[in-house]
Amino acid sequence: MRIVLNSVFILCIVGLSSSAGLAQLRIPSMDVSLKGGYSLLTSTTTDVEGVIFSGSLLVHINEIIAVGPYFSRDLEVNSIEFTNTGDEIKNTAHVSVLGLTARLSTNRNGRVRPYLNLIFYQMELVNDYETYRLAQKTAGFAGGVGLMIKLNRNLYLNAVEATVYQLGDDIFFLEGAKQVLQLQTGLSYNFGRKK
Numbered sequence: 346m347r348i349v350l351n352s353v354f355i356l357c358i359v360g361l362s363s364s365a366g367l368a369q370l371r372i373p374s375m376d377v378s379l380k381g382g383y384s385l386l387t388s389t390t391t392d393v394e395g396v397i398f399s400g401s402l403l404v405h406i407n408e409i410i411a412v413g414p415y416f417s418r419d420l421e422v423n424s425i426e427f428t429n430t431g432d433e434i435k436n437t438a439h440v441s442v443l444g445l446t447a448r449l450s451t452n453r454n455g456r457v458r459p460y461l462n463l464i465f466y467q468m469e470l471v472n473d474y475e476t477y478r479l480a481q482k483t484a485g486f487a488g489g490v491g492l493m494i495k496l497n498r499n500l501y502l503n504a505v506e507a508t509v510y511q512l513g514d515d516i517f518f519l520e521g522a523k524q525v526l527q528l529q530t531g532l533s534y535n536f537g538r539k540k
Contacts, residue, residue: 372537374405375413380503380531384422386470386512388522391472393438395422399423399529401446405537408452409435415464416531417442417527424472439471440525442510450493453535458501462489462508481485503535 347384378401386393392451397419401413417440424438451458464487471480493501510525 362440366472371406374537376403376411376448376535377446378503378531378533380506380529382527382529384419384525384527386522386525391424391426391476393422393424393440397440397527398419403448409449411445411448415444415446438493440468442466442468456495458493458495460491460493462491466510483512487511499535501530503531503533505530
C-alpha cells in the first residue's frame with residue numbers, strides 16, 4: 346500500500362511541476378506498472394491458487410536497466426488440501442510479496458519490447474482455517490519474462506508476464522513446496538525525462 350501511495354505522490358508532483366511552469370524540475374524516467382493475474386503454489390498435500398494483483402515503480406538507469414520496489418497481493422486465493430482418501434478441503438489463504446526488482450529489456454524504440462525481471466522478495470502466506478490460522482514468511486529470489494507492447498509514447502500493455510518464485514525446502518508448513526508460479530497482464534506508464 347505504501348508503494349501505491351508513493352507512486353501517487355510522485356505523479357502529483359509531476360503534474361504540479363508541469364502546471365506551475367516548473368519545467369526546469371527534471372525527474373528521472375520511471376515506469377509505474379499495475380498488473381493482475383493468476384498465482385499457483387503446489388505441494389505434495391496442498392495447492393494454493395487464486396487471483397492476485399501486483400505493482401512496481403521502476404527508475405530507469407538507462408534504456409535497458411530499471412530498478413525499484415515491487416509488491417504483489419492476493420484478491421482471492423484458496424488453499425485446497427488433499428486428504429488421504431482423495432477428498433478436497435478448501436480454505437481461504439492470503440499471499441503477499443514485497444521486494445526489489447531489476448528489469449532488463451530491449452530499448453523503447455520498438456513496438457514490441459521483451460524483458461526479464463529479477464526479484465529479491467519476502468513472501469508471506471497465511472492459511473485461514475475455520476478455527477485457526479497458520480502464517481509463515483520466507484525470502485528468496487524470483488525470475489520472470491514478459492512482453493510489453495507500446496500503445497503510445499508513454500503507455501505500454503504488459504501483454505504477458507510469467508514469474509517463478511523459488512522456495513526453500515518444506516516451507517509454509519507445506520510438504521514438498523518448491524515454487525510459486527504467477528501469470529499476469531497489465532499496463533505500464535512511463536513518465537519523466539525522455540531518453
